[in-house]
Amino acid sequence: MTYIGRFAPSPSGPLHFGSLVAALGSYFQARAQQGQWRVRIEDLDPPREMPGAADAILRTLEAYQLHWDGEVVYQSQRHDLYQSQIDHWLEHNAAYYCECTRKQIKAEGGFYRGTCRNKHITSPKACSVRLCMTQPVYQFYDIKHGEIKIPKPLADEDFIIKRRDGLFAYNLAVVLDDIDQGVTEVVRGADLIEPTGRQLSLYKLLAKPQVSYLHLPLALDQHGHKLSKQNHATAIDDHQPRPALLNAMQFLGFQVPDDVSQAKIEEILQWGVAHWQVSQLPMALEITPRFSNAAR
Incomplete structure (x- = not known):
């Protein structure tokens, strides 16, 4: 069965370092298995959305060479x-x-x-x-x-x-969408561990094959708070993607060689796909990054 993964951000603001970690984790897991990686904009909550954020998110993914498969799905259209x-x-x-x-x-x-x-x-x-x-x-x-x-x-x-x-x-929306898109595995932040049981209960109720789950550690700020749009986490830089990309890969357990870190963004990602292993991920569910530009 073809592996299908996804990255599903909410458009409540631009992508920050924690978002990049989730995007990269799901991207590497999908590409390492020669699978598809899809993008869904989870615009279910208009009062919390920022005008233009959905388009900004897609531009950031493109700036980081994170190219998705198929068309972008918007929950507001479903x-x-x-x-x-x-x-x-x-x-x-x-x-x-x-x-x-x-x-x-x-x-x-x-x-x-x-x-x-x-x-x-x-x-x-x-x-x-x-x-x-x-x-x-x-x-x-x-x-x-x-x-x-x-x-x-x-x-x-x-x-x-x-x-x-x-x-x-x-x-409800996330399960119906994952079923409709044929998602086989969900890779996302550890803040979503708790609702996983409810989502699996929906698969059982709908008599659909259950997906597998991989939860990535959350990035915390210096005060121990989750990096999030609600906590005003700084947007990552679309014009200079290398620092944030390498920091996020370090956060995910990679030890990127110096020669690779100086390569083109596309080549860094290719190296990441070739060397990705779930075993390299930290066991901790929450981590405060130790590099100074973690939120950039």
Whole structure:
């Protein structure tokens, strides 16, 4: 079976060092297996998006010679797919409308207890849509980290597939898109380990072959916070890609020879593909880079 991987950034800002680590990890893993590497823009949450960020992300990938296969997929153009699946579940009583607020759930201990499952609410007004959890996943295998356990209260939750504000939930969209794009393996940051169980439960519910997962260490700033657009991480340089590229490869466990580090960007990437091994990745889930220009 052809290997198909993907990089799926959200357009809430330009790519930063942590984004580059995720892009490179997924790129090397796909190319090392002579597989396809696809790009999906996860523009599900307009209030958090930055105008022009999607195009800027694609320009940055091109500047770093990270060329993708096929057309770029935009989640904002796939709402009909998500809604069709939700309607199917609602019609077959596999999902239901929920009027509970975060405040109420927090007051009940932080985990949703199925309060609205049997209320038979018929109006979607001011309601989220929750999926009846009939296929809970309590553990999964990560290619680098081995068996990962999911807390039972989290695994058993009827989780949200459409928010109260009408936006589609990440867990639903990402699984439907990965299935539709034929993705066979997901390589992404360790901050997304927790929702993996829910996503695997969707594969079971949809009777689709499960994908495999590889979670990469997160890059932290000097204060121990995740490098992210929300934390105002500095954008990487499109005009001078070499420093950030080499730093990201070092972060991923490469020891790049001096002669290779002076080569063209395309040649550095080719060397990376030829020498990529999952075993070289750090075991830590979070790392503060030790080079001064880590966020550039």
